[in-house]
Amino acid sequence: MTGNENEREDGPANGRPDADGRPAEPPGLRGLAGLLRPRVSRGQLAGGLLSLLLGFAVVVQVESTERDTTFATARQDELVGILSDLGQRSERLRGDVRELERTKAELERDAEGETALEEARERAATYGLLAGTLPAEGPGIEMVISDPGGGVKAINLLDALEELRDAGAEVIQVDDVRAGVDTHFLDGPRGIRADGELLTAPYRFLAIGDPHTMTTALNIPGGLVKTLQGTGAAVLINPRAKVTVGAIRSP
Structure with a gap:
């Protein structure tokens, strides 16, 4: 083995200080560091950002639902009372609707009867004039x-x-x-x-x-x-x- 070969063996590859006086990094460590260094692509960044936005939207929706659910924290007896009151109001409204429908039908019958009566009077007057029985x-x-x-x-x-x-x-x-x-x-x-x-x-x-x-x-x-x-x-x-x-x- 020549002197140059000894120098290569004793150089930085063997962990000796480099020209700047700092200890040289062994080759095995350099390879391991390269494997451990995180590598992020553009697709991964986009996916992460999308996930973040989706999570934010879900949180907002949940908070909105909680604000709009008025009776979410009501007790069972309170809910029963509310439902009973709504049922009574609904029944009263249905009764009012039925009454209005009856009134409407009566008015329509009266209007039809009045129209028919007026038409009958006009026909009678016309026939009376033609027959000469009316002045x-x-x-x-x-x-x-x-x-x-x-x-x-x-x-x-x-x-x-x-x-x-x-x-x-x-x-x-x-x-x-x-x-x-x-x-x-x-x-x-x-x-x-x-x-x-x-x-x-x-x-x-x-x-x-x-x-x-x-x-x-x-x-x-x-x-x-x-x-x-x-x-x-x-x-x-x-x-x-x-x-x-x-x-x-x-x-």
Whole structure:
């Protein structure tokens, strides 16, 4: 063995002081220290941070639950009393609901009954007007037919009635006779009869409806007025804002 080899054996590898005068660390110790030194990766850091946050959230949730649980520390007898009170209140509320539902049903029945009654009244009034069993009033006209020469016949008065109906007259009265769907005129030895009642000139028609429409229809060229004038009669038509028909027919 040469002198250089002796120096390598006696150098730092054998635990002798290094150039700075400090004792050299044996090779075995250096390897053991490397194994014991903690090694932390980024994934481990992220996992640790996530665990920390999760733990914090669990603690917060537990504390919140404890604050919101009002009856957590109540005694059993207190809880029984609270439940009993809540049950009584619930039953009272259910009773109030049932009462309100009954009241609602009664009001609905009353409303339906009132509506049905009103509709029945309106229908009865309409039928009464059409049948002539009820008096009526409204805008319309008064038509007076003077017949100094006696040339007006039953057919002329029937034409007058039909013309008024065609012009929209809803209610018609001839002298004291309420016109109906079966009203008829007959010539007799003493004059013209309407539904058996004797009429006397001047013949007076009262008609409820649109005054302008009826007046226009009666005065059309070649219409009723012109025809009556051809018999020697004179026709006077007066539109009115209110016409009262008081004659009624027997039911």
